[in-house]
Amino acid sequence: MREQQSIQYPAWYEEIALLRAKLHAAPELGHCEVMTTQLIKERLRAYGVEVLPFDLPTGVVGRLRGAKPGKILAIREDIDALPLQEDTGLPYASTVAGVSHACGHDIHAAALLGCAKQLAQQREALQGTVLFVFQCAEETFDGASTMLSKGIFQDESPDALVGFHCAPALPLGKIGLFSGVANASCDVITIRVIGKGGHGAHPDDCIDPIVTAAGLLMQLQTIVSRRNKATHPLVLTFGEFHGGSAPNIIPDEVLLRGTMRCMDNAFRLKRLEEIRTLCHSFCQSMGAQCEVVVEKGMPPLENAEDICTQLAESSRKVLGADCVVQDLTPSMGSDDFSCMLEVCKNHGAQYLLGTHLASLPQSGLGLHVAQCIFPSEALCPGVETLTQFALDYLK
Ligand SMILES: [Zn+2]
Ligand SMILES: [Zn+2]
Incomplete structure (x- = not known):
C-alpha cells in the first residue's frame, strides 16, 4: 500500500x-x-x-x-x-x-x-x-x-x-x-601462539608456531563436533590467521582471531572454558605457549x-x-x-x-x-x- x-x-x-x-x-x-x-x-x-x-x-x-x-x-x-x-x-x-x-x-x-x-x-x-x-x-x-x-x-x-x-x-x-x-551469543576469541623462530631449513632448532596454530585450528573444531551436544547450535569461526613474513623464515608467533556463537548461556561459558584449556594443552604438547583472550561478549x-x-x-x-x-x-x-x-x-x-x-x-x-x-x-x-x-x- x-x-x-x-x-x-x-x-x-x-x-x-x-x-x-x-x-x-x-x-x-x-x-x-x-x-x-x-x-x-x-x-x-x-x-x-x-x-x-x-x-x-x-x-x-x-x-x-x-x-x-x-x-x-x-x-x-x-x-x-x-x-x-x-x-x-x-x-x-x-x-x-x-x-x-x-x-x-x-x-x-x-x-x-x-x-x-x-x-x-x-x-x-x-x-x-x-x-x-x-x-x-x-x-x-x-x-x-x-x-x-x-x-x-x-x-x-x-x-x-x-x-x-x-x-x-x-x-x-x-x-x-x-x-x-x-539470536546467538557472540564472543571474540584472540589466540596468540608463541613459538621460537629461525631458519626454515632447521625446524628442529625452532618451535614452529605456524604448524602449531594450524593443528590447533583443526583441533578447535572438535569443540563443536565432539564436546558440544549436537542439539545445541554452536558455530566457531576463525576469520583471521596472521603469521610470518617470508617463505624461508619460521616466525616467532602466530595470531588467530575468531568468534564463537551459541544459543545457551550456560553452554557458552562451558565451551569458552574448553577452548581455553584446549589451546594451552595443545600448544604445550608442541612445545609452544599461548595466550587466549575472550572479549566483547554478548549473550x-x-x-x-x-x-x-x-x-x-x-x-x-x-x-x-x-x-x-x-x-x-x-x-x-x-x-x-x-x-x-x-x-x-x-x-x-x-x-x-x-x-x-x-x-x-x-x-x-x-x-x-x-x-x-x-x-x-x-x-x-x-x-x-x-x-x-x-x-x-x-x-
Ligand atoms: Zn549490522
Ligand atoms: Zn544492524
Missing part, C-alpha cells in the same frame, strides 16, 4: 524522513557518532524530551515522564554505520568515502526520534516513563556494554525493553516476531513471550490484522541489544521491521550489502509500532 503515490503520510513524516536522509548522507562509525549524537540531542530537546546527563562521548538516553506515574519502558535503537562504500544511487547517499548506513541504523535512529516526538505530544495521557536509548557502536559489538558501564539503567531500571531491526527479507508493512532465543538474545504477544497486538492496531510474521527461525547472527536485555532480566523483545518494497528490488538485497536500499517509507511502520506499543504497555 505504501508504495502508491496516493498514500497519506502522517504529519510527522516529512520532518523525520528529512532527518533520516541527513543521517544517511553523513554516516559515522561506532564510537565516532558525534554529529549523529548532537543531532539526536537537539531534536529530543526540541520535542520536550529530557536528555540525561550521562558521561557518553556518543550515544544518547532521552527520558519522557508521563503525566501519571507508572512503569518504565526503555526503547533502544542503534545509530552507527558500517565501513562499507555505499552503492545505492540514492540522492541522499553517503558523502563519506568507505562508510555507509548499510545496516539501516539511520532508519532506527530516525524512527526512535519520531516515536519520541509522538509520545511527547501525548505526555498528558502517558502513565509511566519512557527511556529512549540511542545506542552507539552496535557494529563493533561494544556499544551496549559501554553505555551500560556508564550506568544508564542504574537509577531507573526498565520494566521492559523493546526495539526493532530493519529486515530486507520481510515486506514493508510486516513485522517479524520470534518468542524465545532469537544470546531471548525475547519474552508476554512482550511478543503485546508487540503483536499493538502492531496489528496500526498495521492491520495480518502484519505479524511468526514462522521465523532463530539466527546465529547477534545484536548487542541482548546485553541491554540481560540487564532488564530478559523482559523485552527485539522485533524485525520489514523494509522490502515490492516495487524496489534493491530494498530486498540484505543487510551489509552496498546496493541495498532501506526505503524511507519504513519509517511509518517503525514509528507507529514503537509508539503504539509504548502507549499500550504503559496503560
Whole structure:
C-alpha cells in the first residue's frame, strides 16, 4: 500500500524522513557518532524530551515522564554505520568515502526520534516513563556494554525493553516476531601462539608456531563436533590467521582471531572454558605457549513471550490484522541489544521491521550489502509500532 503515490503520510513524516536522509548522507562509525549524537540531542530537546546527563562521548538516553506515574519502558535503537562504500544511487547517499548506513541504523535512529516526538505530544495521557536509548557502536559489538558501564539503567531500571531491526527479507508493512532465543551469543576469541623462530631449513632448532596454530585450528573444531551436544547450535569461526613474513623464515608467533556463537548461556561459558584449556594443552604438547583472550561478549538474545504477544497486538492496531510474521527461525547472527536485555532480566523483545518494497528490488538485497536500499517509507511502520506499543504497555 505504501508504495502508491496516493498514500497519506502522517504529519510527522516529512520532518523525520528529512532527518533520516541527513543521517544517511553523513554516516559515522561506532564510537565516532558525534554529529549523529548532537543531532539526536537537539531534536529530543526540541520535542520536550529530557536528555540525561550521562558521561557518553556518543550515544544518547532521552527520558519522557508521563503525566501519571507508572512503569518504565526503555526503547533502544542503534545509530552507527558500517565501513562499507555505499552503492545505492540514492540522492541522499553517503558523502563519506568507505562508510555507509548499510545496516539501516539511520532508519532506527530516525524512527526512535519520531516515536519520541509522538509520545511527547501525548505526555498528558502517558502513565509511566519512557527511556529512549540511542545506542552507539552496535557494529563493533561494544556499544551496549559501554553505555551500560556508564550506568544508564542504574537509577531507573526498565520494566521492559523493546526495539526493532530493519529486515530486507520481510515486506514493508510486516513485522517479524520470534518468542524465545532469537539470536546467538557472540564472543571474540584472540589466540596468540608463541613459538621460537629461525631458519626454515632447521625446524628442529625452532618451535614452529605456524604448524602449531594450524593443528590447533583443526583441533578447535572438535569443540563443536565432539564436546558440544549436537542439539545445541554452536558455530566457531576463525576469520583471521596472521603469521610470518617470508617463505624461508619460521616466525616467532602466530595470531588467530575468531568468534564463537551459541544459543545457551550456560553452554557458552562451558565451551569458552574448553577452548581455553584446549589451546594451552595443545600448544604445550608442541612445545609452544599461548595466550587466549575472550572479549566483547554478548549473550544470546531471548525475547519474552508476554512482550511478543503485546508487540503483536499493538502492531496489528496500526498495521492491520495480518502484519505479524511468526514462522521465523532463530539466527546465529547477534545484536548487542541482548546485553541491554540481560540487564532488564530478559523482559523485552527485539522485533524485525520489514523494509522490502515490492516495487524496489534493491530494498530486498540484505543487510551489509552496498546496493541495498532501506526505503524511507519504513519509517511509518517503525514509528507507529514503537509508539503504539509504548502507549499500550504503559496503560
Ligand atoms: Zn549490522
Ligand atoms: Zn544492524
